[in-house]
Amino acid sequence: xxxxxxxxxxxxxxxxxxxxxxxxxxxxxxxxxxxxxxxxxxxxxxxxxxxxxxxxxxxxxxxxxxxxxxxxxxxxxxxxxxxxxxxxxxxxxxxxxxxxxxxxxxxxxxxxxxxxxxxxxxxxxxxxxxxxxxxxxxxxxxxxxxxxxxxxxxxxxxxxxxxxxxxxxxxxxxxxxxxxxxxxxxxxxxxxxxxxxxxxxxxxxxxxxxxxxxxxxxxxxxxxxxxxxxxxxxxxxxxxxxxxxxxxxxxxxxxxxxxxxxxxxxxxxxxxxxxxxxxxxxxxxxxxxxxxxxxxxxxxxxxxxxxxxxxxxxxxxxxxxxxxxxxxxxxxxxxxxxxxxxxxxxxxxxxxxxxxxxxxxxxxxxxxxxxxxxxxxxxxxxxxxxx
Amino acid sequence: xxxxxxxxxxxxxxxxxxxxxxxxxxxxxxxxxxxxxxxxxxxxxxxxxxxxxxxxxxxxxxxxxxxxxxxxxxxxxxxxxxxxxxxxxxxxxxxxxxxxxxxxxxxxxxxxxxxxxxxxxxxxxxxxxxxxxxxxxxxxxxxxxxxxxxxxxxxxxxxxxxxxxxxxxxxxxxxxxxxxxxxxxxxxxxxxxxxxxxxxxxxxxxxxxxxxxxxxxxxxxxxxxxxxxxxxxxxxxxxxxxxxxxxxxxxxxxxxxxxxxxxxxxxxxxxxxxxxxxxxxxxxxxxxxxxxxxxxxxxxxxxxxxxxxxxxxxxxxxxxxxxxxxxxxxxxxxxxxxxxxxxxxxxxxxxxxxxxxxxxxxxxxxxxxxxxxxxxxxxxxxxxxxx
Numbered sequence: 001x002x003x004x005x006x007x008x009x010x011x012x013x014x015x016x017x018x019x020x021x022x023x024x025x026x027x028x029x030x031x032x033x034x035x036x037x038x039x040x041x042x043x044x045x046x047x048x049x050x051x052x053x054x055x056x057x058x059x060x061x062x063x064x065x066x067x068x069x070x071x072x073x074x075x076x077x078x079x080x081x082x083x084x085x086x087x088x089x090x091x092x093x094x095x096x097x098x099x100x101x102x103x104x105x106x107x108x109x110x111x112x113x114x115x116x117x118x119x120x121x122x123x124x125x126x127x128x129x130x131x132x133x134x135x136x137x138x139x140x141x142x143x144x145x146x147x148x149x150x151x152x153x154x155x156x157x158x159x160x161x162x163x164x165x166x167x168x169x170x171x172x173x174x175x176x177x178x179x180x181x182x183x184x185x186x187x188x189x190x191x192x193x194x195x196x197x198x199x200x201x202x203x204x205x206x207x208x209x210x211x212x213x214x215x216x217x218x219x220x221x222x223x224x225x226x227x228x229x230x231x232x233x234x235x236x237x238x239x240x241x242x243x244x245x246x247x248x249x250x251x252x253x254x255x256x257x258x259x260x261x262x263x264x265x266x267x268x269x270x271x272x273x274x275x276x277x278x279x280x281x282x283x284x285x286x287x288x289x290x291x292x293x294x295x296x297x298x299x300x301x302x303x304x305x306x307x308x309x310x311x312x313x314x315x316x317x318x319x320x321x322x323x324x325x326x327x328x329x330x331x332x333x334x335x336x337x338x339x340x341x342x343x344x345x346x347x348x349x350x351x352x353x354x355x356x357x358x359x360x361x362x363x364x365x366x367x368x369x370x371x372x373x374x375x376x377x378x379x380x381x382x383x384x385x386x387x
Numbered sequence: 388x389x390x391x392x393x394x395x396x397x398x399x400x401x402x403x404x405x406x407x408x409x410x411x412x413x414x415x416x417x418x419x420x421x422x423x424x425x426x427x428x429x430x431x432x433x434x435x436x437x438x439x440x441x442x443x444x445x446x447x448x449x450x451x452x453x454x455x456x457x458x459x460x461x462x463x464x465x466x467x468x469x470x471x472x473x474x475x476x477x478x479x480x481x482x483x484x485x486x487x488x489x490x491x492x493x494x495x496x497x498x499x500x501x502x503x504x505x506x507x508x509x510x511x512x513x514x515x516x517x518x519x520x521x522x523x524x525x526x527x528x529x530x531x532x533x534x535x536x537x538x539x540x541x542x543x544x545x546x547x548x549x550x551x552x553x554x555x556x557x558x559x560x561x562x563x564x565x566x567x568x569x570x571x572x573x574x575x576x577x578x579x580x581x582x583x584x585x586x587x588x589x590x591x592x593x594x595x596x597x598x599x600x601x602x603x604x605x606x607x608x609x610x611x612x613x614x615x616x617x618x619x620x621x622x623x624x625x626x627x628x629x630x631x632x633x634x635x636x637x638x639x640x641x642x643x644x645x646x647x648x649x650x651x652x653x654x655x656x657x658x659x660x661x662x663x664x665x666x667x668x669x670x671x672x673x674x675x676x677x678x679x680x681x682x683x684x685x686x687x688x689x690x691x692x693x694x695x696x697x698x699x700x701x702x703x704x705x706x707x708x709x710x711x712x713x714x715x716x717x718x719x720x721x722x723x724x725x726x727x728x729x730x731x732x733x734x735x736x737x738x739x740x741x742x743x744x745x746x747x748x749x750x751x752x753x754x755x756x757x758x759x760x761x762x763x764x765x766x767x768x769x770x771x772x773x774x
Contacts, residue, residue, distance in 0.1 A: 180671070181696065183570060283708040284567070295687050300697075301679065307704040309568065310687075310697045317694040321670040 002386060003065050003142035004358045005102035006092065060092075060141075060365070062358040063102060067144055069115075074146040075123055076115040077131075081165035081384040082140045082356055083108035083349070084364040085204065086372055087316075090292075091135070092365065105361075106139035107132045107316075108169045108380075109147075110161040120149035130155040130333060132169040134319035141361060143386060150326050151319055153333035156340035159347055164340075166349035166380035167208070171336045172329055173315040174208035177265055177288045180328075181311040184217055184263070192218030195261040197253075197280065199245055200268035202230030202378045203371070205290060207237045207348035209265050214238025215344045222258065224249070226376050233378045237348070245269075249276045261285065269374070271297035278302045288313055350379030355387050389773060390452050390529035391745045392489035393479065447479075447528075447752070449745040450489060454531055456502075461533040462510055463502040464518075468552035468771040469527045469743055470495035470736070471751040472591065473759055474703075477679075478522070479752065492748075493526035494519045494703075495556045495767075496534075497548040507536035517542040517720060519556040521706035528748060530773060537713050538706055540720035543727035546734055551727075553736035553767035554595070558723045559716055560702040561595035564652055564675045567715075568698040571604055571650070579605030582648040584640075584667065586632055587655035589617030589765045590758070592677060594624045594735035596652050601625025602731045609645065611636070613763050620765045624735075632656075636663045648672065656761070658684035665689045675700055737766030742774050 070076045088105040097103040113127045123129065131152040133140060155164045178184050184191055196213055200206050201223025213219050215238070223239035225231045231242040243252040253259070260282035266273060271293035278299075281287060288311040303310060318326040339345040353360045364381045371377040457463045475492040484490040500514045510516065518539040520527060542551045565571050571578055583600055587593050588610025600606050602625070610626035612618045618629040630639040640646070647669035653660060658680035665686075668674065675698040690697060705713040726732045740747045751768045758764040 176694070181694065283704050283710050284712075292688065292691075298687055300682050300685055300687060303697075304679075304699045304701050305704065306708065307563070307568065307699050307701045309699065310690075312691045312694050312696065314691050314694045317670050317692065321693065323670050325671075 001065055001067050001143040003063050003102070003104055004060050004106075004356065004361050005063055005065075005104045005141065006060055006097075007102055008096045008099045060105075060358040060362050065102065065142070068138070068146050070117040070120070070146055072117040072119045073148045073150070074117045075113050075120050075129065075149050075152055077109065077111040077129060077145050077147060077152075078114045079109050079111040079140050079143060079145055079356070080128075081110045081161040081382060082106050083165045083167075083169070083204075083380050083382045084361065084368055085169050085380075086368055087135070087169075088139075089365050089368045089372060104138040104141050106141035107135065108165055108167075109133065109140035109145065110155050110165045111140075111145070114144065116149070123149060123152070123154075128155045128161070129153065130164050130168045130337070132172055132315060132329070135316040136320055141356065148319065148326070149330070151329045151333075153330050153337055156337040158341045158343075162352050162382045162384040163347035163349050165382050165384070166204075166347050167336065167340070167345075168333060169315055170204040170208040170348065170380065171212070171345075172332055173205045173290060173313060174212050175332045175336070176315065177205075177209065177290065177311075177313040178213055178217070181288050181313045182263060182265075182286055184213075184219070186216045188218050190217045190219075191262070193220070194263065195220045195222060195258055196263040196265065197249075197261040197277070198223045198234075198239070198265045198267065199270075199273055199277070201225055201234040201237070201239055201242070202227075202376070203267060204348060204377070204380045205267050206234065206265075207379055208345075209267070210234060210237035210239050211345050211348075215339060219263070220258075222253065222256070222261070227378075230376050230378050245273065249273070249280060253280065264288065267291065269293075274298050275302070278306075278308065281306060281308055283307060285309075286311060290314070348379040349382045351381045353381055353383050355385045356383045357387055388452055388454050388530040390450050390489070390491055391447050391743065391748050392450055392452075392491045392528065393447055393484075394489055395483045395486045447492075447745040447749050452489065452529070455525070455533050457504040457507070457533055459504040459506045460535045460537065461504045462500050462507050462516065462536050462539055464496065464498040464516060464532050464534060464539075465501045466496050466498040466527050466530060466532055466743070467515075468497045468548040468769060469493050470552045470554075470556070470591075470767050470769045471748065471755055472556050473755050474522070474556075475526075476752050476755045476759060491525040491528050493528035494522065495552055495554075496520065496527035496532060497542050497552045498527075498532070501531065503536070510536060510539070510541075515542045515548070516540065517551050517555050517724070519559055519702060519716075522703040523707055528743065535706065535713070536717070538716045540717050540724055543724040545728045545730075547771075549739050549769045549771040550734035550736050552769050552771070553591075553734050554723065554727070554732075555720060556702055557591040557595040557735065557767065558599070558732075559719055560592045560677060560700060561599050562719045562723070563702065564592075564596065564677065564698075564700040565600055565604070568675050568700045569650060569652075569673050571600075571606070573603045575605050577604045577606075578649070580607070581650065582607045582609060582645055583650040583652065584636075584648040584664070585610045585621075585626070585652045585654065586657075586660055586664070588612055588621040588624070588626055588629070589614075589763070590654060591735060591764070591767045592654050593621065593652075594766055595732075596654070597621060597624035597626050598732050598735075602726060606650070607645075609640065609643070609648070614765075617763050617765050632660065636660070636667060640667065651675065654678065656680075661685050662689070665693075665695065668693060668695055670694060672696075673698060677701070735766040736769045738768045740768055740770050742772045743770045744774055 202225040223234035224245035264287040283306040589612040610621035611632035651674040
């Protein structure tokens with residue numbers, strides 16, 4: 001099968017290659033992903049040598065790999081479209097496969113079921129499915145991918161594969177954040193009169209937090225976005241009000257008649273906003289976060305006086321730990337597909353960069369790297385089909 | 388009325404007194420309690436001069452003060468018994484009243500209603516009531532105290548005032564921690580099969596977390612206590628299993644067949660146990676805490692991989708911020724009184740130190756100071772009546 005991936009630099013045969021493997025971290029240590037949640041971890045300078053493909057942590061390669069075979073719980077999926085996410089870039093920068101092996105990124109896919117393991121219930125060959133999948137297996141940047149059936153649902157019928165590919169990872173993150181972590185009640189009257197502040201509301205996850213909260217709760221939604229285009233997008237996704245996270249939050253909220261917020265979804269740059277968010281939170285309020293804040297900028301004790309709570313959401317937790325409730329992810333994706341087909345949710349796909357290949361994925365990762373460095377982002381970037 | 392309190396050192400007329408008021412923090416800054424949640428804050432060395440009563444932050448004085456008059460929402464209560472809590476010592480060390488004023492400590496009281504404000508509904512003169520009360524008003528170390536009726540309930544009929552005085556603050560803390568912060572469901576089948584680990588289960592709050600969780604949920608309760616007497620007390624309070632927090636937690640839990648816990652109530656020395664608790668928590672688990680951990684010992688990012696949440700409980704939040712739901716505290720105390728009178732909860736009173744006066748309160752505070760410094764503690768210390 002065709003695929004797009006990257007290798008341990010020591011696997012590369014290049015005349016200018018002069019790495020001393022003694023100086024490299026143990027690739028097994030890197031592979032086990034324990035660095036993923038560690039913002040302190042950066043690629044060591046040993047990797048940042050010439051040639052070009054070692055200098056550039058966004059560099060990816062078109063490769064040919066053997067077709068995989070499904071295990072008992074697996075679906076084998078022929079991938080039709082994929083989206084990219086900040087996690088791709090984080091893993092690319094922080095994780096190295098063992099020498100000789102390839103690491104495939106990509107955790108947002110739509111494709112057709114091509115074969116099933118004997119325990120993979122509820123699906124048939126030819127079903128068009130969508131999923132984000134687990135972090136600790138080969139990603140979806142490949143013609144064929146294996147994924148545990150409990151993480152999968154049928155894709156919405158009303159969307160193209162490209163449109164649908166924008167949704168799984170961000171919908172799962174947004175749903176889990178709202179309903180599993182913050183445990184918000186559902187229903188149009190649920191939490192009516194309370195305010196959810198969505199920091200970075202125009203981004204990929206923000207788009208879905210706003211859509212889901214608008215459709216399934218009675219919350220008043222205030223999003224932050226710094227650019228006019230992002231502000232318009234956040235409103236389109238369901239924000240009742242939009243403010244600019246580059247200006248003081250309290251002043252802008254006060255101008256809207258809002259003195260405190262009961263809920264915060266802090267989706268980006270939590271460390272920069274933390275003190276202001278704690279100041280704005282109502283007593284007994286809750287803040288959910290998904291990013292990698294600098295711990296030194298987070299004064300945990302500042303949460304005590306108001307009895308606040310802090311909730312991490314990582315979309316990969318259920319699959320990484322094979323939790324007893326991991327099939328909840330299939331259930332969420334099924335419910336999201338229904339809401340899409342009822343025209344209650346729409347795709348956050350904003351750019352289709354062309355077919356799935358190394359050049360297009362590298363271009364997509366460069367945009368993500370800019371976002372991680374602080375550039376504002378709107379919706380999702382998708383790749384579709386194979387050359 | 389008689390009372391027990393302390394003053395700003397500058398108010399004291401003593402020949403050896405040589406404080407330079409220029410060196411003192413602004414007493415108003417201290418009075419507003421914002422330092423309460425700040426473990427970095429310590430009394431500055433300027434206070435720690437001779438004479439004896441300036442050296443000793445546990446030093447308290449018998450005084451005579453004017454009788455207070457109830458505001459519209461107040462009950463005026465004639466105090467019959469009080470308990471002491473670590474918060475008394477923390478406030479004594481961290482907060483100074485303005486020069487000339489007295490600060491009265493004490494947030495656990497049983498007494499008789501002597502007068503009512505016009506909005507103080509549901510009570511009558513002569514009612515025996517119990518409450519913890521708010522941090523930002525005069526405490527209960529006085530013959531007469533004002534307290535907002537929404538924080539109060541009738542005391543259980545089956546307990547003496549001394550026995551009952553041990554319960555309000557710890558019951559409120561434990562109830563809020565379990566049912567408002569962790570949002571555990573109630574019912575004998577609720578959360579059955581899940582494990583709650585209660586660190587410092589033999590202490591004041593631990594005693595009530597164990598009793599309430601045993602009576603109102605189906606959780607398996609594992610308490611930690613380091614001394615045999617505390618271990619027996621934790622079992623008496625409802626722990627199914629008891630382990631020693633001075634030995635490795637994982638090994639002891641594994642010996643009980645427990646590989647992970649879904650819930651943690653970390654009631655003391657959270658900073659010392661944090662890494663071990665995160666290691667033990669099941670994915671999607673939750674940790675509640677009430678103490679003042681050293682932030683440098685808390686790696687917040689370690690919570691991300693498992694999508695864990697962290698919940699502060701401060702019993703004073705509702706009253707400090709006059710939240711819309713502050714009457715929930717009266718409701719909790721009413722429910723606890725019912726459970727006591729149904730013989731489903733018992734008093735955690737373990738010592739009655741005699742009548743309420745400066746000598747006995749100072750002795751009680753010394754015991755609390757030892758607990759804050761790491762000595763193990765069992766149940767509560769109570770004072771009853773007036774000389």
